[in-house]
Amino acid sequence: PRGMASKPEQSKMEKRKAKEKDDRRSAPFKSLVKTERLRAMVVLPDGAAVNHWLATHCYDFINLTNVIFGSITEFCTEETCPVMSCGKQYEYLWKDKNKERYRKAVKVPAPKYVELLMQWIDQQTG
Numbered sequence: 001p002r003g004m005a006s007k008p009e010q011s012k013m014e015k016r017k018a019k020e021k022d023d024r025r026s027a028p029f030k031s032l033v034k035t036e037r038l039r040a041m042v043v044l045p046d047g048a049a050v051n052h053w054l055a056t057h058c059y060d061f062i063n064l065t066n067v068i069f070g071s072i073t074e075f076c077t078e079e080t081c082p083v084m085s086c087g088k089q090y091e092y093l094w095k096d097k098n099k100e101r102y103r104k105a106v107k108v109p110a111p112k113y114v115e116l117l118m119q120w121i122d123q124q125t126g
Contacts, residue, residue: 062121069114081110096120 044053084092093105094116
């Protein structure tokens, strides 16, 4: 309508550059969630000992989680990610009966949640 300011449309070049930037950021994660690849990763190989297989894959999963979180720490700070959540619908609280501060479930920023989780995992597997 006349008299209303409108946002100028992005040029094709700007759209392509924005898409390439998004693709570069998400590329490592896209390969992790392909269903067929995930299925192949969790199949117990013939003749493999289940406990050894589980231990190895848990260790790999923990390392992969550290790598992924390490790659987003510059974007996910206590200020930008004040809560550990899965969208707007779910919020994760931290509870640890062995730590006075966390005896009751409390909301913590996402980086703190991951830090506490990794410490807890280390204690369990240490």
